[in-house]
Amino acid sequence: MGKFLALFNGAADEADKDELSAQQQAEFLDAWAAWAQADHGALVDPGAPLNAKKRVTARGVEDFVDATTGYEAGSHDEAVRIFAGHPHLRLFEGNSIAVVECR
Template sequence: MKTYLAIFTGSPASMDVWKTLDEGTRAAREQAGMQAWQEWATRNADAIVDHGAPLGKTKRITSDGIADIRNAMAAYTVVRAESQDDAAKLFENHPHFAIFPGDGVEVMECLPIPGM
């Protein structure tokens, strides 16, 4: 089994649409989304290594210094699967984009550090 990092992404445009929903509709979708997310986690419990968490604001550090930036990363989860395709299939129709305003999930293998 290999380990994969799944990054949940969301665009500013999708969030803008989410913000146009009235408070009652948004609250109902949040509740339905969290229930669906928990059901997804239960169905995939054997594959989940780390449930992850939502991600906050981003600071980018380069040789030029530190700057506030905005990116599309919204949350992460770590899973185990036989292949990247198998890991990706875990996220098909995920509530992140089926109910919430997220636009996708990016899955990449966590490779070993050479020499360690």
């Protein structure tokens, strides 16, 4: 059995995030909490920002920053079902979640 990762890709930059009102932020956090509670048992890892990122190229190594966050689920279909309703998808136009298998 493989590992299945849900990788969150954020379309917003810092300026977009700063434009969220306190009410919008609170509504998102409430929606996220409801989502997390509904399927908490189906996730192998409840997720975390992916930090300390390094990009390796022929020219060398450099630090980089992006908005990707990762979660781990037990099956591909289960991960797709869980993340299809995630509030991240409605927060900013262009946000997406890639569900991939690690072999």
